[in-house]
Structure formats: structure tokens, C-alpha cells
Amino acid sequence: MSGGLVCRAGHASDEPDYCSVCGVAMGAPAAGKAAGSPQLAERITPLPASVRKGLPNTCPECAEPRAEPDARFCEVCRFDFVAGRPGPPPAGGATSAPAPPVPVAASAAASAQAAAIHFELVVSIDPALDTEPDPESPCPKDVPAVVVPVDRAELLVGRRDERRDIHPELPVQDPGTSRRHAKFVLAADGTLVLLDLASTNGTKVNGLEVPSGSRTPLVAGDEVCVGRWTRILVRARP
Amino acid sequence: MAFKIEAFQNRFLPPGQNRVDAIVSVTAGDGVGASSLSSQLVVGFIIDKSGSMAGDRIEGVKRAVTQAISMLDERTWFFVVVFDSTAQVLVRETKASAASKQSAAQAIHALSAGGGTAMSTGLAAALAIMNRAPDAIREAIFLTDGKNESEEPGHVKAILGKCEGIFECDCWGVGTDWRVGEVQEISSALLGKASLIPEPHGIEAAFQAAMHQASSKSLKDVRLRLWTPQGASVVFVKQVNPTIDEMTNKARTVSAQIREYNTGAWGAGESRDFHVAIDVKQGHEGEEMLSGRPSIAYLQWGGSGWVEQEDKSAEARLFASWTADDSLSSRIDHHVAHYTGQGELAEAIQQGLELRARGDEGHATQLLGKAVKIAHASGNTEMTQRLKKVVDVVDAAAGTVRLKKDAAKAATMDLELESRTTKRVHKK
Numbered sequence: 001m002s003g004g005l006v007c008r009a010g011h012a013s014d015e016p017d018y019c020s021v022c023g024v025a026m027g028a029p030a031a032g033k034a035a036g037s038p039q040l041a042e043r044i045t046p047l048p049a050s051v052r053k054g055l056p057n058t059c060p061e062c063a064e065p066r067a068e069p070d071a072r073f074c075e076v077c078r079f080d081f082v083a084g085r086p087g088p089p090p091a092g093g094a095t096s097a098p099a100p101p102v103p104v105a106a107s108a109a110a111s112a113q114a115a116a117i118h119f120e121l122v123v124s125i126d127p128a129l130d131t132e133p134d135p136e137s138p139c140p141k142d143v144p145a146v147v148v149p150v151d152r153a154e155l156l157v158g159r160r161d162e163r164r165d166i167h168p169e170l171p172v173q174d175p176g177t178s179r180r181h182a183k184f185v186l187a188a189d190g191t192l193v194l195l196d197l198a199s200t201n202g203t204k205v206n207g208l209e210v211p212s213g214s215r216t217p218l219v220a221g222d223e224v225c226v227g228r229w230t231r232i233l234v235r236a237r238p
Numbered sequence: 239m240a241f242k243i244e245a246f247q248n249r250f251l252p253p254g255q256n257r258v259d260a261i262v263s264v265t266a267g268d269g270v271g272a273s274s275l276s277s278q279l280v281v282g283f284i285i286d287k288s289g290s291m292a293g294d295r296i297e298g299v300k301r302a303v304t305q306a307i308s309m310l311d312e313r314t315w316f317f318v319v320v321f322d323s324t325a326q327v328l329v330r331e332t333k334a335s336a337a338s339k340q341s342a343a344q345a346i347h348a349l350s351a352g353g354g355t356a357m358s359t360g361l362a363a364a365l366a367i368m369n370r371a372p373d374a375i376r377e378a379i380f381l382t383d384g385k386n387e388s389e390e391p392g393h394v395k396a397i398l399g400k401c402e403g404i405f406e407c408d409c410w411g412v413g414t415d416w417r418v419g420e421v422q423e424i425s426s427a428l429l430g431k432a433s434l435i436p437e438p439h440g441i442e443a444a445f446q447a448a449m450h451q452a453s454s455k456s457l458k459d460v461r462l463r464l465w466t467p468q469g470a471s472v473v474f475v476k477q478v479n480p481t482i483d484e485m486t487n488k489a490r491t492v493s494a495q496i497r498e499y500n501t502g503a504w505g506a507g508e509s510r511d512f513h514v515a516i517d518v519k520q521g522h523e524g525e526e527m528l529s530g531r532p533s534i535a536y537l538q539w540g541g542s543g544w545v546e547q548e549d550k551s552a553e554a555r556l557f558a559s560w561t562a563d564d565s566l567s568s569r570i571d572h573h574v575a576h577y578t579g580q581g582e583l584a585e586a587i588q589q590g591l592e593l594r595a596r597g598d599e600g601h602a603t604q605l606l607g608k609a610v611k612i613a614h615a616s617g618n619t620e621m622t623q624r625l626k627k628v629v630d631v632v633d634a635a636a637g638t639v640r641l642k643k644d645a646a647k648a649a650t651m652d653l654e655l656e657s658r659t660t661k662r663v664h665k666k
Contacts, residue, residue, distance in 0.1 A: 018528035018555070021495075023467030023518075025526065046565050132242070208249075208526075208557075211566065 046211040061086055071198035072213045073180060082213075119150040119192050119220070121184065122233040123170065130229045137175050139229045149237060150192060155184040157226060158197075176201050176227030184218075192218045192234065201227065240267050240457075240547070241534045245554035246573035250566040251521070257473070258516045258529040260556045261573040261663075265509040266457065278374035280315040280331065281306075281452050282367060282405070284360040286382035287320040292351035295383055295412050298438030304343045306379075306445040310334035311453060315374065317367050318346065321360035322353025323388040331367050354388030357424070358397045365397065368405045373544065375503045376405035377452040378428070379445065383412040386420050394420070398427040406502050408448055410435050414647040418654050429502040431481060434655055436648040454505030458537040458544060461490075461498040462512055465531040468495065469519040475499050478577040479511035482584055482658040498535065511662070513577050514556070521560045530556035573663050576616060580660040583612040583621065587657035591628075591650060594641060603629075603641055611637030618661040624653045 006012055007019035007026055014020040057066050059074040059081075066074070072082050079086050124145035133139065148155070148170055156168040158181040166179045178199040185193045196203040198213045204225040210216050218224075220236040247260035283303050287296065307316055311334065318329040328345050332338040360380070368376045386394065401407075407428035409421045412435045425432040435444050462485075466472060475497075477483040489497040501510065518529045533553035537544035561567055590605030606629050613621040614634040622634065627649035629639040 015531075018531075019467075020465070021468050023470075023528035025528070044566075046563065208559075 044210055044214050044216045046214045073197055075179065078180070117149050117151050117237050118190065120235050120237045121148045121150060121155070121170065122146075122235055123148060123172065124231050124233070125173070125229050126231045127229060129225060129231060132228075140173060143173075147235075150184060150186060153186050156180060157182045157184070157232070170232075172227060172230045174227030174230045177230065181226050182224070185215075187217075194218050194224060199226070240536070240538070241265065241549045241552040242267065243532060243534065243549075243552045243554040245532065245556055246571050247556055248567070248569050248571045248574070249526075249557035249559045250561050250563070250569075251558055252564065252567040253523050253560055253562060254520070255567075256518050256520050256558070258514075258518055258556055258558050259571075259574045260514050260530070261478070261571070261577055262462070262512045262514055262532045262554060262556075263509070263573075264462070264512065264534060266460075266504045266506055268506050278315065278371065279311075279313070279453065279455065280317070280368065280371050280374040280376045280405075281310065281449070282316070282331075282364045282376070282378040283318045284364050284378055284380040284407070285318065285320045285328075286322075286355060286357075286360070286384065287349060287351050287353070288322045288355040288384055289352050290355075290384045290415065291412075294438040296349065296351040298412075298441045299381060300346050300349060302441040302445040304346050305442055306449045307334065307339050307342055309446065309449045310339070312336075314453065315371065316342070317364075318342065319360055319363040319367070320349060321356065321363070323356045323359070324353075325359035325363035327363055327367070331370065355382065355384045355386055356389040356393070357382065357386045357420070358389055358393035361394070361397045361401055361424070365401050365404060368401075375455045375458050377455065377503070378405050378407040378430075379448050379452075380407050380409040380421075380424060381412065381441070382409075382416055382421065384415050385417050391420075394423065398424065402427055403500065406430055408451075409433070410441070410444055411651075412438060412441065414651055418651055422655070426483065429483075429500075432655055434648060434652045436652075451505070454508075455503040456506060456539070457504045458539075460501050460504045460534060460536040462501060463492065463496060463498045463533045463535050463548070464514065465496050465533075466516055467518060467527060467529060470529065471517050472497060473515035473517055474513070475515075476513050477501065477510055478513045478580065479509075479660045479662055482581060482660060485512075504536070511573075511577065513574070513581075516556070518558050521558060523560050523562050526557060526559040528555055529558040532556070576663045577660065579612050579616050580618070583609055583616070583618070584657045584660075586612065587621075587625070587653060591654050599641055603639060606641070607637040607639040609637075610634055610639050616661055620659070620661070621656070624649070624656055628653055 005016060005026060007022065007024050009022050009024055011019050011021035013026060016026060018025055058064065059077060059079045061079040062074065062077040064074050066081065073080055122145050125140055125143045127139045127141065130139040155170045157170045157172060158166065158168040158179045159177050160167055160171045161179045164179065180197045181199040182197055182203045183195045185195055187193050194205060194216045196210055196212060196214055202209050205216050206223055218234050220234055222234045224232040242265045244263045245260050247258065285299055285303065303318060310316055314334045315331050316334055317331040320326055320328045328349065329342040364378055405428065407424060408430040409425040409432040411421050422432045435441055464472065464475065474486045476485050485499045488499055492498050514530060514532065516530050518527065521527060531553055533549060535548040538547050586605045586609040590602050590609060593605065594602035606625065610622065610625050610629065610631055613625060628645045629641055632638040632640060
């Protein structure tokens with residue numbers, strides 16, 4: 001029902017998400033717009049086509065087949081297909097390791113860790129996102145949201161896998177996520193960047209699917225959805 | 239949830255472009271089946287009994303109709319109309335009780351072939367009966383074996399206009415002496431499919447399959463509803479799976495920005511894909527807008543009558559997002575690409591067969607070769623098999639073929655009839 005919703009262009013809208021007259025997004029934060037915050041499509045940096053092609057299809061380090069033709073990292077040993085070098089050691093050591101995919105200065109990350117923490121992530125399970133319920137793996141109910149401070153240079157989002165020794169800093173209970181699904185990275189200038197790790201089922205930012213392997217700078221208020229029911233809200237830390 | 243809708247598109251457009259293409263995939267949930275217990279179903283048989291049906295054909299039809307009626311659930315209503323140059327109600331509408339099935343079998347047994355062929359008379363008689371059951375899901379089966387020779391072509395068109403939206407009809411032609419165009423005109427107007435039965439003994443199996451399909455229907459007047467933003471125009475809407483059917487002209491305007499396309503009755507678990515193309519107002523780089531909102535409206539049996547439902551929870555969203563980044567905007571969504579290819583396949587077959595019939599073998603070879611190539615590349619093996627009965631394939635990947643000199647007429651007709659049947663997108 002309308003309830004007096006008005007879109008940016010001044011139309012009375014019957015729909016809460018996108019204006020029922022002109023189709024413009026309703027929920028967009030006015031402040032961000034005023035500050036000239038670019039639209040999502042502008043923010044995304046896709047993996048350049050030139051590097052997507054001509055890369056090996058099996059991992060030169062551990063011979064694991066590449067999960068997707070444009071997967072950036074090896075699912076098993078984390079080899080970086082694009083940079084052509086091994087990735088940082090898995091689990092635990094991730095904090096101290098330099099992140100190969102994006103130019104994160106270790107020092108900046110360290111200082112970010114020591115000094116003010118600017119962002120936090122609210123991770124919640126939203127059954128409403130689970131549009132194709134599977135009786136075999138039902139969406140967990142009444143799970144409280146978890147607040148994770150962004151207190152390190154990288155936070156891996158994914159499914160924990162003891163066997164493969166994958167221990168994400170931000171583990172999610174969601175069969176729709178990859179083991180290494182996406183990564184929140186603090187860039188040198190203090191901005192928070194989301195990196196999709198060429199996940200199988202993709203990553204959405206504010207409802208928009210981001211290209212596989214792309215990087216998207218985030219601002220407070222952005223919402224990242226992964227898997228079948230996991231919602232991660234980016235929030236400025238009070 | 240009664241329906242699930244998924245949209246597949248590349249939302250990114252380069253500046254200067256405003257065409258949004260998307261595949262909208264709709265699936266009826268399994269839960270919708272429950273309502274069928276109380277909703278009514280009427281199945282009508284419209285059977286050609288003209289002189290050409292004499293012999294194996296009429297005997298095959300008699301067996302098939304009797305068999306099909308015996309399969310009906312006792313809550314289902316049925317009737318049988320036969321026609322030559324005029325129509326006759328052989329079995330009046332009745333509930334499928336053991337007794338009525340018995341008496342219908344006797345009436346059918348006594349049927350003999352004779353007379354001309356005037357298809358409109360059969361449709362008109364069926365329409366009169368269907369009109370008496372406004373609350374039912376109404377499905378008909380039409381069978382003929384010859385050309386519509388005993389009337390003006392306009393008669394069928396006129397009666398079809400009255401039947402549209404009242405009942406649905408699948409059509410069969412027995413043998414090869416009938417015209418594909420005439421039968422397809424009926425099936426496509428009445429949201430059904432036209433198929434070929436080469437030999438009379440195949441009628442029984444075809445009717446059994448049709449009975450299963452008709453009995454599964456539990457939702458009526460299922461409509462694809464499409465909201466578009468102000469200033470946008472719908473370029474086309476077509477069903478692309480299971481068969482290609484143009485729907486653009488069947489639009490009903492709900493409001494200035496909402497149109498509806500009737501897709502008929504659906505059964506539980508049924509799934510169809512639609513291709514939607516919308517021209518939106520030109521946007522600037524960095525702008526993003528909702529360019530379409532497909533949803534489903536339908537009638538569901540509510541115990542004492544049909545209740546209008548709109549499945550808001552299952553709507554999909556189509557977007558347009560302008561970007562200067564070519565690597566985003568140049569990608570074609572693989573669902574859109576797949577069905578665009580299946581459309582080209584159907585067109586290549588239809589044009590190829592037409593040219594072949596006119597004796598233009600050069601162009602026919604070229605087009606049917608193109609069809610083989612697309613069928614091969616898209617994994618449509620059923621179509622490849624059908625094509626192989628009409629052409630000799632030298633190199634499927636390259637589309638190199640030779641026309642068969644002695645292609646059976648049945649194979650050619652079957653290929654033409656099935657050319658609009660598409661293969662689903664291979665899930666990655």
C-alpha cells in the first residue's frame with residue numbers, strides 16, 4: 001500500500017522499492033545522493049577481460065580444476081590465477097599476509113587495526129531471502145544477528161571447511177555460499193572494498209548482482225547478500 | 239507460494255541504448271495442485287468424421303476416445319462432438335461416472351465416417367457446450383485428417399474469435415493430407431499445440447498424454463502481468479518455452495502502466511519461459527532504474543467460485559543501468575542468447591521448408607543448414623533428429639547439409655509443426 005511514499009522525482013509510489021511511476025529506486029539514501037555517491041554500476045570494477053582470458057584451467061600449484069572459467073582464486077590452495085602467484089596462507093594467517101588481489105598497504109591495515117575502527121558488519125540470517133526453500137536444508141530460524149567489527153585488513157566470507165582447512169574470518173552458515181565466497185578488504189585509504197572471489201552463486205550489493213571477481217567500494221548503509229539467506233549490512237562504527 | 243518467477247537479463251546498457259531484453263521464467267508451485275480437487279474440469283472431444291476418416295482412422299479414433307474417457311476422474315465432465323460438413327453432439331456433457339462412460343462408449347462405437355470437412359461447425363458446437371460451464375477449466379482435443387474444404391476459410395477465423403478465452407484446444411492431424419497452417423491456426427488461437435499423428439494406431443497414445451495434461455490443470459486464466467515505467471513501451475512479449483508463441487498482440491491493458499497476457503490454465507509444477515523486450519526512456523551514464531516488474535495473476539478455485547489472485551510475493555524485477563564500461567554492457571545474458579537462437583532456429587526451419595516446397599533448393603539448403611547448426615550448438619537433439627529426416631547432415635557444426643530427395647511428407651510436416659518447440663536453457 002502506498003502510505004504516502006514519494007520518489008526522488010516527486011512521484012507518489014505504490015511500491016516501497018522502486019517508484020511505481022518512473023522506476024527510480026525508492027530506498028536510496030538521500031545523503032549519499034547529495035554527496036554525489038556514484039551509482040553501484042559506476043563503483044564496480046570488473047576483472048578486466050584481458051586477464052580473464054588465456055589463464056590456465058587447472059591450478060599450477062595443486063592441480064585443482066578451476067571452479068569457474070573466470071574464477072580468480074583456486075578453491076583449494078588459493079592460488080591467484082590473475083597474478084599468477086600463490087595466494088596468502090589460508091586461515092588465521094590471513095590478517096598478516098599481504099592481500100594479492102588489491103593494493104592494501106599492510107601498514108595502513110595495521111594502523112587501521114590499532115587505531116579507530118570505522119566499519120562494522122551486521123551479519124544476519126534472513127529467511128525472506130530464501131526464495132527457493134529446500135526441505136533438505138531449511139533456513140535456520142531466530143538466529144540473532146552478529147556484529148563483526150572490521151578490525152583487520154581482510155575478512156573472508158565463506159563456509160568453514162575443516163577438511164580443506166578453510167576458516168573464514170566471517171564464517172556463514174549457508175549452503176549457498178562458496179567456501180571462499182567474498183572478501184571485505186580495507187584499502188590503504190581506509191575505504192572498505194568488497195571483492196567477489198568468483199563465487200559460484202554470486203554476490204549481491206544492494207540487490208544488484210556484482211560481476212564475478214569484481215571489486216566494489218562500499219559505504220555505510222550498503223547491504224551485501226550472499227548464499228541463500230545471508231545478509232551483511234555495512235555500518236559506520238559508532 | 240503459488241508461483242516462482244525468475245528474471246534473467248544483462249541490466250547494463252551503454253549510453254545511447256534503451257532496449258531491455260529479459261527472459262522471465264515462471265514455475266507454478268507444487269502447492270497449487272490441492273485446489274484442483276474442488277475445481278471443475280470439462281474435457282471436450284472435437285472429432286472429424288468426414289469420408290476420408292473411413293477405415294483404420296475412424297476405428298483408431300473410436301478406440302482412442304473411448305480409452306481417454308475411461309481414464310477420466312469421475313468429477314471431470316466430458317462431451318464428444320463429431321463433424322463433417324455439419325456438427326453433431328455425439329455425447330452431451332456429462333460427469334465421467336461409470337454409467338456415463340459406458341453409454342458414451344456405445345455411442346462412439348456406433349459412429350461411422352462420411353461427409354465433407356467444415357471445421358468451424360465442430361468448434362461452434364463445442365463452444366456452445368463450453369459456454370454452459372463458465373466456472374470450469376475447459377480443455378478440448380481437436381482431431382482431423384483432411385483439408386477444411388467444405389466451407390470458406392473465414393468461418394474458422396470468425397468462430398475462433400468467439401472461442402478465445404473460453405476454452406483451450408490441442409489439435410492433432412492424422413496422416414499427411416491435412417494442412418499444417420489450418421490446424422495451427424486453431425491451436426495457436428486457443429493456446430494449444432498442433433501435432434502430427436502419422437498412423438492411426440498412434441492416436442490412442444496421443445490422447446492418453448493429452449488426458450494426463452488436461453487433468454493436471456488447476457489454475458485458470460493465468461496471466462503474465464507486466465508493469466513498465468512511465469514513458470516505456472513494450473516492444474514484444476512472447477512465450478519461448480515450451481513453445482514459441484507470440485503474445486504481444488494479446489495484451490490486455492490493466493492500467494496505463496500495466497499490461498496482462500493470458501497464458502491459459504496451468505497445472506502444478508508447470509514451467510514456462512517468456513521473452514520480454516521493453517524500450518525505456520533514455521538514461522544517463524550511472525543511472526539505474528526499474529524497467530519492468532513481471533508478476534503473475536490467476537484465478538484459483540476458492541470452494542464456491544474462482545478467486546482472482548495476484549502473486550505479489552513472486553514478482554521479478556527487470557532493471558536498466560547505464561554504464562560506459564563495455565565489459566559490463568557488451569555481455570549478452572545467456573538465457574536471452576539461448577532463446578534468441580531458438581527463435582532463429584524456428585524461423586530458419588519454417589522459411590527453409592517453405593522455399594523447399596517452392597523449389598528454391600539453394601536457399602532452402604542454406605536455411606536448413608543454418609537450422610542444423612543452431613540445433614547442434616544449442617544441444618537441441620530432438621530438433622536435430624527431426625531435421626535429419628529431411629536433410630542429410632554433412633557437418634552439423636558448420637551447418638553443411640544436403641536436401642534429402644525422398645524426405646517423407648510426414649517428416650516434413652512434423653518438422654514444421656515442431657519447429658516452435660524449444661529446448662530449455664542448459665543450467666550452468
